[in-house]
Amino acid sequence: MTPQPSPQRAFGGSRAFPFAPPLPLFVLRPILKRIVTKIAAENPDMFDRLGPHRHAYFLIDPVNMPFMLYLRPDPDALDFRAVSRNNQLPHVACISGTFLDLLTLMDAEQDGDALFFSRDLVVTGDTEAVVCLRNALDDVDEPIAESVADMFGAPGRMALNALRRAAETAQKRKGADQ
Amino acid sequence: MIKPELICPAGTPAGLRTAVDVGADAVYCGFQNATNARNFTGLNFTPEEMEKSVAYAHERGTKVLVTLNTFPPAGKFDLWKEAVDTCARIGVDAIIVADISVADYACRTYPDLRIHLSVQAAASSPEAIEYYVREFGVKRVVLPRIMTVSEIKGLVEEIPCEVETFIFGNHGLMVEGRCSLTNYVTGISTNMDGACSPAACVKYERDAADNMSTKLCGYTIDRFAPDETAGYPTICKGRYRAQCREGGYYAFEEPISLNASNMLPDLVKAGVHAFKIEGRQRSRAYVKKVVGAFREAVDSIMAGEEPKLADLVALTEGQKQTEGALKTKKWR
Numbered sequence: 001m002t003p004q005p006s007p008q009r010a011f012g013g014s015r016a017f018p019f020a021p022p023l024p025l026f027v028l029r030p031i032l033k034r035i036v037t038k039i040a041a042e043n044p045d046m047f048d049r050l051g052p053h054r055h056a057y058f059l060i061d062p063v064n065m066p067f068m069l070y071l072r073p074d075p076d077a078l079d080f081r082a083v084s085r086n087n088q089l090p091h092v093a094c095i096s097g098t099f100l101d102l103l104t105l106m107d108a109e110q111d112g113d114a115l116f117f118s119r120d121l122v123v124t125g126d127t128e129a130v131v132c133l134r135n136a137l138d139d140v141d142e143p144i145a146e147s148v149a150d151m152f153g154a155p156g157r158m159a160l161n162a163l164r165r166a167a168e169t170a171q172k173r174k175g176a177d178q
Numbered sequence: 179m180i181k182p183e184l185i186c187p188a189g190t191p192a193g194l195r196t197a198v199d200v201g202a203d204a205v206y207c208g209f210q211n212a213t214n215a216r217n218f219t220g221l222n223f224t225p226e227e228m229e230k231s232v233a234y235a236h237e238r239g240t241k242v243l244v245t246l247n248t249f250p251p252a253g254k255f256d257l258w259k260e261a262v263d264t265c266a267r268i269g270v271d272a273i274i275v276a277d278i279s280v281a282d283y284a285c286r287t288y289p290d291l292r293i294h295l296s297v298q299a300a301a302s303s304p305e306a307i308e309y310y311v312r313e314f315g316v317k318r319v320v321l322p323r324i325m326t327v328s329e330i331k332g333l334v335e336e337i338p339c340e341v342e343t344f345i346f347g348n349h350g351l352m353v354e355g356r357c358s359l360t361n362y363v364t365g366i367s368t369n370m371d372g373a374c375s376p377a378a379c380v381k382y383e384r385d386a387a388d389n390m391s392t393k394l395c396g397y398t399i400d401r402f403a404p405d406e407t408a409g410y411p412t413i414c415k416g417r418y419r420a421q422c423r424e425g426g427y428y429a430f431e432e433p434i435s436l437n438a439s440n441m442l443p444d445l446v447k448a449g450v451h452a453f454k455i456e457g458r459q460r461s462r463a464y465v466k467k468v469v470g471a472f473r474e475a476v477d478s479i480m481a482g483e484e485p486k487l488a489d490l491v492a493l494t495e496g497q498k499q500t501e502g503a504l505k506t507k508k509w510r
Contacts, residue, residue, distance in 0.1 A: 048224075049190075049220040049221075050220065051219060051220065105463075108192075108196075108461060108462040108463050108466075109463055110461075110463050111460055111461045111463040111464040111467075111493055112461055113410075113459075113460055113461070113464070113493075113495075114463075114464070114492055114493045114497075116408060117407050117408050117409065117433075117494070117495060117496055117497055118407060118492070118497060119390070119402070119404070119406075119407065119408060122382075122384065122390075123382055124382060124383070124384065127377040127378070127380040127381060127382065128219055128376070128377035128378040128380075130377075131218065131219060131220055131377040132219050132220035132377075133220075134220070134461070135189065135190060135218075135219075135220035135221050136220060138189075138190055138192065138193065138461045138462055139190035139191060139192045139193070140192065141192050141195065
């Protein structure tokens with residue numbers, strides 16, 4: 001799939017990037033790798049739900065962050081990294097939404113179909129691959145974000161809470177602006 | 179007064195555990211093949227997952243109903259037969275069937291296996307339902323979403339089996355079990371392959387103005403302006419040009435969900451034995467919120483209290499809801 005520009009107007013036309021990462025993207029790489037490796041090790045059955053799409057590359061676009069995430073959910077060749085918005089890599093599908101929506105989606109706190117109906121979640125590319133990824137993640141019992149935060153102990157949990165609060169504030173601000 | 183069972187959907191083992199944990203009386207789910215009408219990629223249960231899930235549910239006093247609610251095409255019956263055999267072996271509480279060959283095989287081979295008649299069978303008259311009860315020992319009928327509460331009440335009084343009605347979720351009624359609209363475009367049958375608008379056939383495209391087009395096998399079936407809510411990519415929910423209307427027109431159905439929250443007391447009084455929540459293709463978040471809300475509402479009614487009705491509109495298709503035919507035949 002040819003990389004497309006990310007949706008902007010669908011999310012209020014604002015890209016303030018209020019959560020600019022304090023570290024360069026390459027520093028995130030080992031952290032993201034560790035995260036995805038842990039989830040994969042604890043939930044080996046989830047890959048069965050991906051079928052042939054486990055070899056696919058997904059672009060996950062938290063529209064209010066300054067970077068995008070690049071995921072290949074292949075248990076034999078896991079890849080999960082942050083990429084610059086100026087360096088979009090080939091992918092079969094792109095999933096776009098606010099950071100908070102994507103986070104709560106991953107943690108089974110929000111329903112993907114509902115976010116799609118409200119137009120807060122935008123899917124382009126291979127719809128079947130996205131549906132398989134959604135179903136695979138939804139079959140993981142533990143809240144993924146919390147599990148990831150726990151990997152880093154108290155600082156991890158504090159960071160997650162801070163991210164959630166910041167994202168909620170941004171969401172409220174966006175709502176007030178509309 | 180009968181306390182209706184709350185029948186809840188699950189598309190994955192984790193979804194089933196969520197439904198059990200938030201108070202489902204029974205969970206319905208299907209195998210990863212054409213034997214059920216939500217045969218979507220990445221969804222549903224392997225036989226091993228189903229067996230473990232049945233054990234999880236039974237340990238907590240919850241029933242598991244397995245949907246075998248599609249119609250076997252000629253030469254492919256073995257898949258349905260194998261599914262019935264698996265259900266009997268792992269001790270599910272009932273199978274939900276639509277096709278008479280599946281019902282016949284199940285009742286002759288496993289006389290103790292409880293059979294529910296799927297909404298896909300579209301049986302709504304006392305005569306049709308009595309036939310299924312007499313010939314296949316059907317214990318419960320899931321009614322098509324085309325009946326008013328007063329019609330349901332009349333039916334309950336006439337038929338020799340339990341009645342289950344939908345109370346929430348996708349509102350794709352048509353003549354249930356007979357819809358071939360999607361088949362016409364995709365070549366894949368909702369009723370025989372179990373997949374209406376399979377994701378592999380669906381594409382969403384945005385233009386520069388952020389309008390979103392929904393395409394099925396290359397055909398545009400709807401286009402949503404940036405400020406419009408969206409619906410499922412099915413032909414029956416598509417918007418079309420018709421000479422009798424200006425602009426796009428929802429010729430068959432609208433993107434809208436059934437929400438019978440306000441009608442629960444009437445349905446209880448009508449003698450309905452079970453309330454069904456649609457949505458095996460939905461997430462655990464949906465299961466948790468919808469099942470939790472209806473659990474509370476049903477319990478309140480049975481305690482003689484005013485039911486507390488949660489606002490579920492955010493979870494409805496197109497963020498629109500209707501009481502559908504339950505309230506009036508003129509709902510559209």
